[in-house]
Structures are given as structure tokens and as C-alpha cells.
Amino acid sequence: MATMIIHANIYVQRGQFAQAMLIEGDTIQRVGTEEEIRAAAPAGCAVIDAQGRTIIPGFNDSHQHLHNVGESLLMVRLHEVPSLAELIQRGRDFIAQHNVAPGTVVLGRGWNQDFFTDTDRMPTREDLDQISTQHPIIFTRACGHVLVCNTAALEQAGITADTPQPAGASIDHDENGQPNGILREAGAMLMAQAIIPAKTLEHYKKNIRAAMDYALSLGVTSVHTNDIKDTNYADMFQAYEEVTHGGRSLRAYHQCCFTQIPNFQAFLADGYKTGYGDSFNKIGPLKLFVDGSLGARTAKMRAPYADDASTTGITVMSQEYLDEICGIAAQHNMSVATHAIGDRAAEMILDAYEKTMSDSSNPLRNGIIHCQITDRPILERFKKNNILAQVQPIFIHYDKNIVTDRVGPQLASTSYAFKTLADMGVHVSYGTDSPVEDMNPYNNLYCAVTRMSLTGEGEPYLPSECVDIYAAIDHYTAGSAHCSFEENSKGRLMPGFLADLVILDRNIFEVPSAEIKDVRPVTTMVGGQVVYNR
Helix, strand or coil: EEHHHEEEEEECCCEEECEEEEEEEEEEEEEHHHHHHHHHHCCEEEEECCCCCEECCCCEEECCHHHHHHHHCCEECCCCCHHHHHHHHHHHHHHCCCCCCCCCCCEEEEEEEEHCCCCCCCCCCHHHHHHCCCCCCCEEHHHHHEEECCHHHHHHHHHCCCCCCCCCEEEEEEECCEEHHHHHHEHHHHHHHCCCCCCHHHHHHHHHHEEEEEHHHEEEEEEEECCCCCHHHHHHHHHHHHHHHHCCCCCCEEEEEEECHHHHHHHHCCCCCCCCEEEEEEEEEEEEEECCCCCCCCCCCCEEEECCCCCCCCCCCCHHHHHHHHHHHCCCCCCCEECCCCCCHHHHHHHHHHHHCCCCCCCCCCEEEEECCCCCCHHHHHHCCCCEEEEHHHHHHHHCCCCCHHCHHHCCCCCHHHHHHHHHCCCCCECCCCCCCCCCCCHHHHHHHHHHHHHHCCCCCCHHHHHHHHHHHHHHCCCHHCCCCCCCCCCCCCCCCCCCEEEEEECCCCCCCHHHHHHEEEEEEEEEEEEEEC
16 A cells, blocks of 8 residues: 655755655655645545644654553652652552552652652651552652652562661661661562562553553654563563554664573573564664763762762672673674663763774664763763763753762763763764653654753753754664664665654744744654554
8 A cells, every 4th residue: 555645845854945745655655846746646546735834744752661551550659849848749649549458569760859849858668658558669869769658568578677788789778777668679679569469461552552542642653661670581572573564663673681691591581682573663773871870869979979979879780790791792793782871881881882892983882871861981982882872861861960969060061961872973862761751752763852851940951962853853863773773774765674653742842942842743653554643
């Protein structure tokens, strides 16, 4: 089946727009003038009149957690909750509105104590006990690196004053030496999360479907998603297989997180590796974590935090472990993408990559996700070894208000250096880390172009790092396609590329920069099929 799109403003590449497009099957055959496309179109060709609207490639989010997005849509919503009192009230309301049976675990996500107007501290078990003492409650911070649980959850998880501190993590205590409900990083968080009932294949599919529908409504047609983990990989991949091949789907490229080498070796032995799958459901890189988050002061720094000299953050994995698991990945031709926010974390993973890469051209396209706190020598090492930078401009919305306090003015002046990296020739791609931040790509573009918070308050953070809208869209489309070895088939609206695109309600290249965040899709297409219409 062929489809012709006419009366359009089609973004081909910087400085080049077309008026019409011919799609055959899932692939773009031609772009050009309306006369040219009409002349080339076969008889009976379907016609879409874009009514003069702008069309860009579908957004390709280079790092997020799609399954968790779907899951978060079905739990207590705590993003940007304005106070501790409101957090408590939302928990109470959720239990009442959903008639949650006593003993059932209640989950929430998205709180950030820096947004609270009634306190500047994190919630504790005593606060969550005000929601309920009959339900185990686990509320995860927006960053995903800290959670708080109530007394019932602590008791069910068996966490007491005598519980040893886990490696690379922390169980916080109150002044009496009792656990206060705050658990930092995976080694501690997993203790509480162990009380959550095991997920079934149908549970996975339900969450994935909900998240995909949301993504498609935003014009997101591809995601690099971190849902496959140590022991769920067979079921999670199968869930994606059934959803992505069941109609109306985006394309998933899996960042596969393994914290135990035996589990990773079993995954490889089962035949999974980078490139396994098809254009809708494909295995991508090994995903690693080196540190935590800046907001929680668990990002690993070389020096103590400027606003808390007692800590340099948390190292989740040792250098020896990183070297070993990156070496195993390299032996199996598997890419690696690693979470690194602090400057020490970035150094550690760059060291591991240098020890295990075959040459400085980085043929496996190893990358660093987040790349937030950097100095010039770290940036130079990205360039030297052609390391991919998979960044989240949306983080600037919140982090611009804390970064100088956390790391000091000198280091803040060389951090979140996303334009500098691109100008140096580093491959930069954009993502949202959703549900840490909303998946909304227009907010992400706005932060990349303006370096401002979404409220528009205050001054831009390092305005020299602002990019224009052309560069921002390219990083979000072609840049992300490069990460998955798909730069010749995805991320451009050119002949031979997949017909993954979004028709916008206004010309994103001409609206004032402050209005970029207000742009929305009219139509989303994946493989030439309409998957969303507003």
C-alpha cells in the first residue's frame, strides 16, 4: 500500500524542506515537490493532506524506562508534588479511591524534597505511616535512586536496626539508630522492593501497552529502554515481542541492565546480544550503573559535595567489576551504555572502556548516559575514544537550581556541556530518562534550546551551551539512531528511511523558543501506518 503526504512542510535536513512525500510499505520512497510526488505515486495511492503543517522524524528517546512509565501511570503520582502534606494526602486519596485492600503494597513515584514548600527534608517512615499502617507503602524519589517506605514495609522486608549496610548503598537511620525508611541505591532499595508481588507476563504487557500509547501520543516512535534486568530478561523480551508485533507499536531498543556477572553470562549463553531481534524489538547494549543522582547527593564525585562535605556520593560498582563486565561484553561484541552522573563516575567508566575497546573508533558504540558533571579533560576523553553521549536536557529544568550548590561554581561552569560535546564531534543523542522526567519531547527540546526551567523563571544555565532547534531535533532523531546502528534507516525523512514521523500542530522551527514546549502532534506514523491522531 502506498501513501502520499501532500501540502506539507517536511524537514529533510538543516536548510532543506520538501512539500510532499511518497511512502510505500514502511519506507519513504521519495520526497520533493507536490508535482514530483503526484507524478511518481501509483494509482490508488492513499492521500494525506497535511494542510501546510510541519513534519519531522519521529522522536527517538535514547534513554528511558518504558515499562516503568506504564507502571507509574498506574500508581500514586508524585511528580512535582508541592509539599510533604500533599504527598501524604495523595497517598490517602489513592488508597480510598482505589479501595486498596489492607496488606496490599502501595507504590508511588516522583517526589522530590526540593519542591516541598513545608519542609526541606526527605519523607520518612513516620510520614508514610500517616497515610496507612495497614498497607506497606513504598514511594520512590523522582531520580529513582532513593525510596522511602513506611513501618509496615520495613517490617515485611525484615529491615531492622541490625540489618548490615549493603555494599554500594545505604539504609538511613534516625537519632535512635532505627531505620527511618529512607533507602538509597539499588543494594538497599531492592530489600524493600522484594515485598512487591512478582510480575507476570500479562502485567508486563499491560504496562508496556499503556506506556506505548502515551509515547505515540507525543510523537515518540522509538525508545532505547532499560527494562530488561538480571532475571526478567526472557519474560520482558517476550512481552515486548507480543506487544510490538500486536499492532500500533513504537520501536524498542533494549538497554539490558545486569548487576551480577553470572546473570549476564546466562543472558549471553541464551543467544541474546546487541542486534538480536528486528526493527520493532531489538537487543541493544549492556546497561550499567556507576553512581546515583545529583539531587540525592549519590552521584559519585571526586571531591566532597560543596553543600555537604561529609559525602562524595556512592559508587555502585567497583572499578574491577566494571573492567570485568565490560570485558565480557566486548568479547561477545555487545555494546555498553553506562549511567554516570558525577565526575568520578565518568572517569571510572571511561577507564573501563579504554581497557576493553578494540580501538579508539569505538566500533561497538559504547556510550555514557547522563554525562552531567564534567570538566574539560573528561570531555576530551569522550572525543578521544568516540564515546557516545546520551544526555537529557530536560534535567536542566530542575538541576539548574542546584548544580552550583552541589558541586561549586567552577565545576558547574563545565557541566551539562551538551553543545560543547557536539561541537567537539562527539555523537550526542537526547532522551528523557522517563519516568524520572516526563517523556514529553517538547519540554526536552525547550530545555536544550533555552537552558531554562519550564517555568521560565531565573536566568539560563550556561547560555553558551544553548543549541538551535535544528540541532536539538537532529540529536533527538538522527543522533539517537546512531546509538542503535540505524543512522542509515531511521531519523531522517529521506528516500530509503523508515516512515516514522510526526505531523506537528505548528511550525516548530519558527515558533518563539519559549513556545517550543507548547507544540503538540496532530498525527504520528510508524512504518507508514498512522498510530495516533489527535
